[in-house]
Amino acid sequence: MRKYITTKIVDAKPMTNRDFLTRGGKEISDDVQEIHGYLVKYPDGYISWCPRSQFEISSREITPEELFALNGSKSFIVDVDDINTSTKEGKLLIAAIAKITTESQTDKTPIEVIDQIVNLSLDMIDEGSGGQNPDEERPDRD
DSSP states (O other), rough: EEEEEEEEEEEEEEOOOHHHHOOOOOOOOTSSSOOOEEEEOOTTEEEEEEEEEHHHHOOOOOOHHHHHHTTTOOOOOOGGGGOOSHHHHHHHHHHHHHHHHHHHHHHHHHHHHHHHHHHHHHHHHHHTTOOOOOOOOOOOOO
16 A cells, blocks of 8 residues: 555555445445545554545645655755755765765775775865874774
């Protein structure tokens, strides 16, 4: 089922009224008109059926970004402009994105690329702090 927003967040999937009724084991006569709609499952487990026109007027499918946010994330970066470059983390993220997207990395393993980004971040931290703390251990650098 896909997720939709109504007055509650529900799971729903397309289903005709006839399929919904027979799903519950009910016998229906041939003169019952088939109507397209949705089987709807509410957070408390209650299941109902809603005609398509009514459901689609009052509901819309949750976007991937909304679903991500509902599953515990406090933020979601959709575009590079969403990165806060006034923070150290934002600056490091922009630098990592620039490194990955502007240089060919096809001759390197993923670990080698990560090592390059770590070294880049250490260089940026050194520049921002006026030099390395001599008591800190630093990984081998290329």
